[in-house]
Amino acid sequence: MKDIRLSVIELLKEGNCTPRISKLAAKLHSHATTVHYNIKQLEKDGTVVAYKAVFDYKKIGEGFCSYVLINLTSDEYGDPERIARELAKHPSVESVDIITGEWEMLVKVRSQSIEQYYELARTLLSIKGIGRTHTLNSLKQLKTEFVPIK
Amino acid sequence: MKDIRLSVIELLKEGNCTPRISKLAAKLHSHATTVHYNIKQLEKDGTVVAYKAVFDYKKIGEGFCSYVLINLTSDEYGDPERIARELAKHPSVESVDIITGEWEMLVKVRSQSIEQYYELARTLLSIKGIGRTHTLNSLKQLKTEFVPIK
DNA sequence: GTTATTTTTTGAATATTATTCATAAAACTT
DNA sequence: AAGTTTTATGAATAATATTCAAAAAATAAC
Structure with a gap:
């Protein structure tokens, strides 16, 4: 993929968008101006x-x-x-969620392939304090981030 | 919360935003125009x-x-x-993900409280074909939708 | 390796859209 | 009910996206 597109994708993944006020107003x-005012309030009070x-993640590798x-080692339960x-x-x-039950943490990770996941897991899960792990791989996504897929 | 804000939140949750082209270009x-062209390409080919x-979900209930x-009942394995x-x-x-391993599906759900989750689960998990379920509750979110929390 | 074709970049012109602001209305407070 | 704060509104302006024609770059064809 082109260099600029990669950069654009990275920036769009974490923000750099804005609400379509007039379209919302129409809907x-x-x-x-009323929608504008209310959205600014939502931004100000930290609601937004x-x-x-949101991407078709297959298309961005x-x-x-x-x-x-993830289970933590006993010496890391404190923090x-x-x-x-x-x-x-x-x-x-x-x-990343800290969760109830047998496992302390649930982390959702995206990579290109199972091979790349292996590489990623090696660095990611070698952090001191991480004990046992168990991975569930997605075979098919029907919805992500509240957005239906295809 | 005000009526219009609730509607705005619903609409923003699934879309109705747009990239900030000139800000991206500056970054x-x-x-x-170059950024514009490339973003339109990404939209056209379905990448975006x-x-x-993304919200502070505590603030929107x-x-x-x-x-x-989720485990499916044996008669629903086919579909x-x-x-x-x-x-x-x-x-x-x-x-919603279809996954590998002991469970067939992983569903991420947001509700107001454990009581409201119970109500939700009753309707959601009464769908025919759903067998056993096991719920992991998040105690704390550190990141969602690629966006760090607080 | 040169030419042709397609894709991408650019800058100027225009169209849209967000934002500001002053005022009015509505919703709360006391 | 009077005062205070919050929200809505319309007009004016500022900011930004979009269009377009042309140039440059990249890719494919010969």
Whole structure:
């Protein structure tokens, strides 16, 4: 893929979009200025965190999606968030949750293929404090990020 | 919350945003028309599926996040996608994946509280063909939809 | 390797759309 | 009910996206 497109994709993945105020106003049979005012309020009070793009991940080399369940080693139970924040930094990581049950953490990761996932997992899961892991691979995505796929 | 804000949130959750071309151009030290051209290409070939907002879900009454692992009943193994599509329709469902391993499906759901999750689960998981389920509740989100939280 | 063809970039002109602002209306407070 | 804050509105402006024709670059064909 072209260099500029790759950069554009990276930027759109995390933000750099904006609401279509006049289109929203039309859909809601409301005035653009009213919608504008309310959206600015939502932004100001932190309700809206970002405006971003959702992709057909197969087309951007992230078609292979995995959910990784993680157990922490006993010495890291005190501060699971340190590891979570560490994992969250990685651009291939879509989400990080600290969860209830047998596993302490659930991380959603996107990569190109099972081979690339293996490489990624080696670096990602070698963080000190990560114990046992169990990976669930997605065979098919029907919806992501509230957006239906195809 | 105000009525118009609720509607705005619903619309922004699934789309109704647009890239900030001139801001992207500035960041990339490129021309707005060049960025425009390339983004239109990405839209045309289906690389970009939607432009949407990401929220502080606590603030929109969806602070309780669950991951539901699902087993299908044996008579539905032939068409797991029917059920997946059914689940994907629901606005509280953020994602639906058909996965490898002991469970056939992983569904990410957002609701207000554990009580509301119970109500939701009752309707959602009563779909014919869904067998055993196991729910992992998120205690804390560090990242969602590629966007770091707080 | 040169020519032809397609794709991408560019800058100027235009069209859209967001934003600002002053005022009015509505919703809460006391 | 009077005062105060929040929200809605329309007109004016600013900012931004979009269109277009032309040039440059990249790719394919010979």
